[in-house]
Amino acid sequence: MGRPKKFDPDRAVEQAAETFRAHGYAETSPQTLADSLGIGKGSLYNAFGSKHDLFLRSLERYTDTSLTELKAVMDTDRPIRERVRNLLIGFVRSDLDDPDRCGCLVVNSAVEVAPADKSAALLLGRSFDATEAVLHMAFIAARESGEIGPDRDPKALAGLMQSTMIGLRVLAKTRADFDRFESTIDAAITAI
Amino acid sequence: MGRPKKFDPDRAVEQAAETFRAHGYAETSPQTLADSLGIGKGSLYNAFGSKHDLFLRSLERYTDTSLTELKAVMDTDRPIRERVRNLLIGFVRSDLDDPDRCGCLVVNSAVEVAPADKSAALLLGRSFDATEAVLHMAFIAARESGEIGPDRDPKALAGLMQSTMIGLRVLAKTRADFDRFESTIDAAITAI
DNA sequence: CGAGTTTTGTACCTAGAGTTCAAAAATAAG
């Protein structure tokens, strides 16, 4: 009963994540949001309550799909070093392919929003933890299978790879070509 | 001749950098800025032209002092691994010591401002390059002195250390205690 | 079809951002 929604809330949240990713939280106005979702401002507030609520939902969705994508790469049946390399290359490439260098919503929000927003910080912390856990597991498996030496610490490697990933994506904000990242990625893989 | 300035522009720029670091560019209003500098809004515009101009000047100053601090640590007469370790530990520690997790103006601005601000992006890119260069030189020297193996690539190591530094600082936005970073730092040093 | 819901878009409101400006105030030169 009642008038049905003209838009798919799930898709709207997805699109909102995209808009927040592109412009940042502060620079995304309710009007911009409504326009990008193709609905009126009234509908937006009716459906999502507030800009902040919508942001949190967007962030949640984004972290979910990011984790899924990460797992997709890491569950491949390839050598661990190749999988990690693909991961790093993939992130840098996709960041550089975007002429606007919008980057990753998680990284962006951790920097822009987290310090002043407890609930966002919680989601982001969980996302970072989940990412680290996936890498951690992969390194544990790789050590068991003998792919990496028994002297390697899976947790430490997971932490190093995650930090490197994030650092590279921040650096990509100001750099133009992939060449500048190649040797860094090599060094990261060599560290495994 | 003329009425003398009541405030030291250099100090004001420094204080402005601090304010931008604490709240981000978008969330720092001219009023906040004027208050934090202890001057009227009018004086602010008279002295600096615009919020954006002041931001650029702040950024410039901040990158200068950051580079000086980096050199201070790297010019120490200690083993390369110890120097780098001190660097990483120092950044993470100082980030975590701040209850608000404001972090580093360069990292923050690269994420928040660079994509939409060409001139800021230029400054930030130069800052990143300068940082990398200092590390690069240090690793070159370390290889010449035999401190690190001849098979190590100084440039690659510099890139890896820089990415790690930045990544750690982003992660520190959502984490509370130092322990979680310890093994990552170990892995980074082991990679040298 | 009509009752009852829910959605929609517009109009509206308040607060604050970012900037400009005129007038007052402080100093050095003459």
Next chain:
DNA sequence: CTTATTTTTGAACTCTAGGTACAAAACTCG
């Protein structure tokens, strides 16, 4: 002391953010 020059200050102005209110529209179910 006056004048030229510069800085300070608060008020004023415009524009937009962020959010609310509401009446009309659209749909489902009985």
